[in-house]
Amino acid sequence: MEEPQAWVPTDPRSRPTHTQVVAGLKGVDEGGPELVQLLTPEGERVPDERFDRFAGDIGLDEIKSLYRDLVLVRRADREGNALQRQGELGIWVPLLGQEAAQVGSGRALRPDDMCFPSYREHGVAWTRGIDPTELLGIFRGTDHGGWDFTGRRFHPYTIVIGNQCLNAAGYAMGQRFESKVGDPETGEATICYFGDGATSQGDVHEGFVWAAAYDAPLVFFCQNNQWAISVPLSKQTRVPLYQRARGYGFPGIRVDGNDVLACLAVTRWALEECRTGNGPVLIEAFTYRMDSHTTSDDATRYRLADEVELWKLKDPIERVRVHLARRHGVEQEFFDAIDAEANELGDRIRSFCRAMPQPGPERMFSEVYAASSPQVDGQRDEYLDYHASFETSEGRR
Amino acid sequence: MSTTTLAKALNDGLRAAMERDPKVLIMGEDVGRLGGVFRITDGLQKDFGEERVLDTPLSESGIIGAAVGLAVRGFRPVCEIQFDGFVFPGYDQIVSQLAKLRYRTQGRVPVPVVVRIPFGGGIGAVEHHSESPESLFAHVAGLKVVACSNPADAYWMIQQAIAGDDPVIFFEPKRRYWEKGEVDPDVTAAPPLHSSRVVRPGSTLTLATYGPMVKTCLDAATAAAEDGQDLEVIDLRTLSPLDLGPVADSVRRTGRLVVVSEAPSESSITSEVAARIGQECFFSLEAPVLRVTGFDTPYPPSRLEDDYLPDLDRVLDAVDRSLAW
Numbered sequence: 118m119e120e121p122q123a124w125v126p127t128d129p130r131s132r133p134t135h136t137q138v139v140a141g142l143k144g145v146d147e148g149g150p151e152l153v154q155l156l157t158p159e160g161e162r163v164p165d166e167r168f169d170r171f172a173g174d175i176g177l178d179e180i181k182s183l184y185r186d187l188v189l190v191r192r193a194d195r196e197g198n199a200l201q202r203q204g205e206l207g208i209w210v211p212l213l214g215q216e217a218a219q220v221g222s223g224r225a226l227r228p229d230d231m232c233f234p235s236y237r238e239h240g241v242a243w244t245r246g247i248d249p250t251e252l253l254g255i256f257r258g259t260d261h262g263g264w265d266f267t268g269r270r271f272h273p274y275t276i277v278i279g280n281q282c283l284n285a286a287g288y289a290m291g292q293r294f295e296s297k298v299g300d301p302e303t304g305e306a307t308i309c310y311f312g313d314g315a316t317s318q319g320d321v322h323e324g325f326v327w328a329a330a331y332d333a334p335l336v337f338f339c340q341n342n343q344w345a346i347s348v349p350l351s352k353q354t355r356v357p358l359y360q361r362a363r364g365y366g367f368p369g370i371r372v373d374g375n376d377v378l379a380c381l382a383v384t385r386w387a388l389e390e391c392r393t394g395n396g397p398v399l400i401e402a403f404t405y406r407m408d409s410h411t412t413s414d415d416a417t418r419y420r421l422a423d424e425v426e427l428w429k430l431k432d433p434i435e436r437v438r439v440h441l442a443r444r445h446g447v448e449q450e451f452f453d454a455i456d457a458e459a460n461e462l463g464d465r466i467r468s469f470c471r472a473m474p475q476p477g478p479e480r481m482f483s484e485v486y487a488a489s490s491p492q493v494d495g496q497r498d499e500y501l502d503y504h505a506s507f508e509t510s511e512g513r514r
Numbered sequence: 515m516s517t518t519t520l521a522k523a524l525n526d527g528l529r530a531a532m533e534r535d536p537k538v539l540i541m542g543e544d545v546g547r548l549g550g551v552f553r554i555t556d557g558l559q560k561d562f563g564e565e566r567v568l569d570t571p572l573s574e575s576g577i578i579g580a581a582v583g584l585a586v587r588g589f590r591p592v593c594e595i596q597f598d599g600f601v602f603p604g605y606d607q608i609v610s611q612l613a614k615l616r617y618r619t620q621g622r623v624p625v626p627v628v629v630r631i632p633f634g635g636g637i638g639a640v641e642h643h644s645e646s647p648e649s650l651f652a653h654v655a656g657l658k659v660v661a662c663s664n665p666a667d668a669y670w671m672i673q674q675a676i677a678g679d680d681p682v683i684f685f686e687p688k689r690r691y692w693e694k695g696e697v698d699p700d701v702t703a704a705p706p707l708h709s710s711r712v713v714r715p716g717s718t719l720t721l722a723t724y725g726p727m728v729k730t731c732l733d734a735a736t737a738a739a740e741d742g743q744d745l746e747v748i749d750l751r752t753l754s755p756l757d758l759g760p761v762a763d764s765v766r767r768t769g770r771l772v773v774v775s776e777a778p779s780e781s782s783i784t785s786e787v788a789a790r791i792g793q794e795c796f797f798s799l800e801a802p803v804l805r806v807t808g809f810d811t812p813y814p815p816s817r818l819e820d821d822y823l824p825d826l827d828r829v830l831d832a833v834d835r836s837l838a839w
Binding site for chain 2: 267295
């Protein structure tokens with residue numbers, strides 16, 4: 118049988134056939150032998166000579182726990198989407214489809230490791246012990262990030278694409294300057310998240326250069342979800358992204374981003390490399406953004422339903438469920454209990470969100486500077502007086 | 515009390531800050547072995563090592579971005595941008611991260627980073643080496659912006675900037691690096707960082723300026739004195755926040771103000787001073803606030819910079835126009 122040809126969009130009005138879509142996806146390269154995968158989309162555990170030792174301790178209880186994280190993170194994400202549709206949030210940035218990349222890599226971190234997210238890493242936040250309700254302020258517009266950044270070692274969300282790669286490089290340089298690198302047990306590392314679109318930003322390039330120049334203990338974790346809003350990967354790169362690391366002189370590796378076990382094992386390996394002084398490392402987690410870029414976006418304008426359908430077959434949660442049920446005989450009760458817990462979480466997020474207080478106008482003026490600023494202080498006092506002048510006999514308007 | 519150049523005073527100030535606090539780092543292009551293209555960091559890498567005085571990759575966004583990360587880790591980085599016109603690759607990190615991280619985290623993540631920028635013209639340089647971009651930073655909430663004008667201020671202001679928890683854009687008048695002055699090593703001699711200062715008392719008219727133009731204005735005041743005009747000169751020193759109390763006090767006495775800067779006039783430090791003094795001293799002013807500035811053009815080829823830059827004659831011309839109002 119002749120190999121099907123991928124669709125070449127010569128006429129913008131033309132549409133590819135299903136076969137052409139599938140051929141095109143293969144052409145994008147799912148990794149082939151270079152793609153690290155421990156759990157197939159069908160839920161089969163496949164051996165891996167290099168990375169099995171980084172998942173050696175992952176028994177049934179751990180897989181169940183990973184499954185729980187995946188389901189709860191997806192539920193929190195869907196709740197965020199729904200709350201935006203209900204007008205409770207101004208915007209939501211969905212992670213649907215990227216749960217395994219985030220939970221797997223996040224669970225590889227130790228408490229002392231530092232994490233620099235972009236703005237879609239709600240699943241990584243979960244693994245750092247940050248409650249989904251703590252993320253809501255950004256999207257409701259009541260704050261710019263409200264969690265314990267230093268204690269949880271989870272930096273504020275960075276919205277300007279790629280900025281965090283340099284901030285993470287600096288932080289990891291600091292870990293090295295403080296002699297926290299060298300020992301696999303006590304060493305520290307940093308992980309930095311960004312997407313395929315970010316790889317075209319200068320700051321990501323510079324982050325690679327700096328991390329390499331200072332041997333920084335930094336794992337660059339690129340979630341390649343195939344789309345930078347409406348722009349496909351082919352407009353960002355000619356080569357698979359993980360191969361770019363070679364040009365900077367450090368290892369790059371591609372992992373099945375929908376395989377939570379592989380993401381966990383590969384990130385553990387990368388962190389160990391960094392802890393022992395062999396950093397930096399680039400991981401490309403090959404995954405897919407199943408929803409739109411944000412709730413303000415409409416992905417049906419630029420991509421095909423066929424493509425989304427194909428990726429549904431590689432769902433990061435379903436393969437773990439199948440694995441647990443078929444390989445370990447886990448009963449339906451377990452899955453039902455997790456679903457019930459997820460619904461409780463959804464309820465809790467919803468009620469929390471609806472009860473979030475409106476910040477007062479004085480909040481606008483706080484913490485612009487460490488030292489007092491006569492300019493900002495003067496504007497605050499003047500505006501609060503003005504605001505108070507609207508108080509009437511019927512109370513404050 | 516010792517006599518030293520502005521460049522050496524900065525070097526001494528940086529050294530003192532590094533001795534006081536082991537978390538202070540210097541980072542920039544050529545700041546280590548070479549000592550910086552202006553030699554401001556001369557000898558510091560030799561004495562403090564390569565992990566405290568970092569010869570960085572040639573990457574301004576990297577210098578600022580990495581400094582932000584180091585500050586999050588607990589360091590106090592002092593970045594050198596080699597020339598004013600080279601800061602813009604780092605402008606994104608300055609505006610998006612350095613300026614806003616404290617506000618974003620409501621004070622939980624301070625970013626005590628100082629960004630040193632040699633600024634201004636008058637050295638006959640090629641394009642991008644003579645600019646005065648200070649208002650681009652003063653406009654950004656979260657940044658503090660200062661400009662030193664003499665060795666004593668250079669010595670103390672750099673140490674004060676490093677000791678504070680706010681990010682500071684620290685402008686150094688590159689054509690005055692080799693001017694000499696007295697430095698009093700007694701800390702009680704140092705005024706607060708964010709204060710302006712009367713550097714020459716007078717009664718006829720007020721000149722408000724900063725950075726390299728302070729010397730120009732002092733020279734103008736000396737020349738004017740020969741004509742019997744007693745000009746007061748105020749060194750603003752801090753550009754954000756501005757400290758206009760001393761300027762307003764002065765204008766209430768003199769009734770006249772001329773503001774002088776090398777930067778283009780539109781939406782600038784000088785326009786801010788003019789607007790605020792106009793509002794605050796309306797009934798004391800005998801003439802409108804006048805400004806002497808660079809032109810609203812890109813910085814010209816250096817053979818034209820003597821025409822572009824305010825000089826003694828242009829300052830005195832504005833003084834005459836104000837007095838004749």
